[in-house]
Amino acid sequence: MKLPEAAGLVLAFVARLITGAQGHWHGVAPKAEQRIYFANHQSHFDWVLIWAALPRDLRAATRPIAARDYWTATPLRHWITREIFNAVYVSREHKDDEDPLEPLLEALRRGDSLVIFPEGTRGHGAEPAPFKSGLYSLAQAFPEVQLIPAWIDNVQRVMPKGEVVPVPILCTVTFGAPVALAPGEERRVFLDRARDAVIALREVA
Amino acid sequence: MGLRSLSVSQQVGLLFVTLFGLLTLATLVAFVRSLRESTTPAEDAAQERMARELRAIWIGALLFWISWAAGPFVSTLLFGFVSFFALREFVTLTHTRRGDHRSLLLAFFVVLPLQYVLVGTRLFNAFTVFIPVYVFFAIPVVSALANDPLNFLERTAKIQWGITVCVYGMSHAPALLLLELPNWHERGAFLVFYLVVVVATAQLAQGLASRRLRRRPVARAISRSFSWRAWGAGAAAAAIVGALLYWTTPFKPLPALAMGAIAGATGTLGEFVMQALKRDAGVRSWSGRASVTGAVGLLDRVAPLCFAAPVFFHSVRWYFGI
Secondary structure (H helix, E strand, O other): OOHHHHHHHHHHHHHHHHHOOEEEEOOOOOOOOOEEEEEOOOOOOHHHHHHHHOOHHHHOOEEEEEEHHHHOOOHHHHHHHHHHOOOEEEOOOOOOOOOOOHHHHHHHHOOOEEEEOOOOOOOOOOOOOOOOOHHHHHHHHOOOOEEEEEEEEOHHHHOOOOOOOOOOOOOEEEEOOOEOOOOOOOHHHHHHHHHHHHHHHHHHO | OOHHHOOHHHHHHHHHHHHHHHHHHHHHHHHHHHHOOOOOHHHHHHHHHHHHHHHHHHHHHHHHHHHHHOHHHHHHHHHHHHHHHHHHHHHHHOOOOHHHHHHHHHHHHHHHHHHHHHHHOOOHHHHHHHHHHHHHHHHHHHHHHOOOOOOHHHHHHHHHHHHHHHHHHOOHHHHHHHOOEOOEOOOHHHHHHHHHHHHHHHHHHHHHHHHHHOOOOOOOOOOOOOOHHHHHHHHHHHHHHHHHOHHHOOOOHHHHHHHHHHHHHHHHHHHHHHHHHHHHHOOOOOOOOOOOOOOOOHHHHHHHHHHHHHHHHHHHHHHHOO
C-alpha cells in the first residue's frame, strides 16, 4: 500500500470516528457508475464527509473540486488534495478566454465522478442558497452522467465556522434518486428542481 | 471439584467458556428457528429483534473477553471507546449550540481520556471526584467564555449530564475490573460479569413482568410499560440471580442478594431515564434502528450499565470499607 492510500484510509477512519459518516442510499445504489454528486454546503468538512460515506471502492474514482490558489499554496495542502483526493483544481480568477468549467469537463471526459456544491459558498441559513449554473452546464454537456442529489445533515455542528478542531457528533449523508435534465428544460427551472431534490432528502433521512 | 479450588486463571477461563458456550447455543437455536417459514410479520419482527439482541450480546461478550485477556491497559482503552461512542450519540441527540463547541471539545478530548487514565492507574480517589468536582466547575467556565448567554444553564446542564452518564458512569465498569478487594486478587472480571448479568436479568424480568401484569404505567408519557410492580419484579429477579451467583463474587449469599437488587434496580431505572431523554430529543425509532442522526442505539444499551456501575462500585467499596 502506498502512502497516499494509507493516509486516505486513516483519514476516512478518523472522519468515521468523529462523525459516523453514515451514508444512506434512498432510490439509488452505491454503484461504480460515472456520477456527479451535488450536495448542500455548510462546512469545510462536507467533502470529507461525503468521501468517507462512500464505499471504499468508489472513493478513488470520485473527485472533489478544489480552489487552485488555496489548495496548492503549501506543499502539504497540495499533497493532500492531489495524492489523497485526486482533486480537480479550478481557478477562482477567470480570464476571459477560458471556460471556468473546463477542468471539470476534462475530468468528466476521463470518466471520473465529481462531487460539487452548487451553492458556491457555504450557506448559513437552514435552507441551501439558490444553485449556481455550473450544474446545469455539466448536465447539458454530459447527459449520460447521473446527477445524484445528497443531503448532508448535522455537519455544521461538528465544526462551526472559525473553529479548527471538530467535535464528535454523528452526521449522515443521504443520497437520493438521480435527477435528469429534461429536454429543453430552462436553466433556472432545472436548478430549482435540483435544489428541491436535495432539500427533499432532509425529510427522508 | 469445587470452583474455589481452581486457580484464578482457571476460574476465569471457565467463566468465559460457559459464557461463550451459552451464547453459541442461543445463536444456534435462533438460527434454526430462522430457517423455519415464519407466518406473521410480528414473528418476523420478533426474530429480527432477537438477532439484533444476540449480536449486541456477542459484541459485549467479546469486548469483555478481550478486555480481560489483554490486561488493564487495553480494557481501559476499550471502555474508553465505548464511552466516546455513547457520549457522541448523547451529544448528537441534545441540540447543542455554537457556543458549546469548546466545552464539548473539553469533554471529549480532555475529560474523557483523563478519567480513563485515572481508572487505568487505579487512582480511585481521584477518579471518584475528578468529574463531580473539577469538571463540574470547569465546564460552565469554558461555556461562559464562549460569550453566549442564551439557554446557558440548560446547555451547560446537558453537557454535564452527558459527561456524568457516558463518561463517569461508564468508567466504573473498568474500575470494577481493576478494583483490588481483600482475598479477591485479579478476579475483577467476575464482578463485571456479575453486574452485567444481574442488570440484564432485571431488564428481562421487568420486560416480561410488564407484559404479563399489564399494570397501569407510572409515567405514560415517558414509558408505556414502566410500572412499580414490574420494576420490583425486575429488582427481585436480579436479587435472586445475584444470590445464586454469590460464589462468583467476593460476597456471602445475603450481601450478594442485596447487591443484585441494588444493581438491578438502578439499571432498570437508568433505562427508564434514558427513555425520557429520547422522548425529549424526539427520537421515534428505538434501539438498533438508525434514526435521523444516524444514532445507532448504543446509548440505549449502555445506559443501564452507566447507571448501575457507579452505584454498584461504591456499594462494593463501602461494603469492604476500602
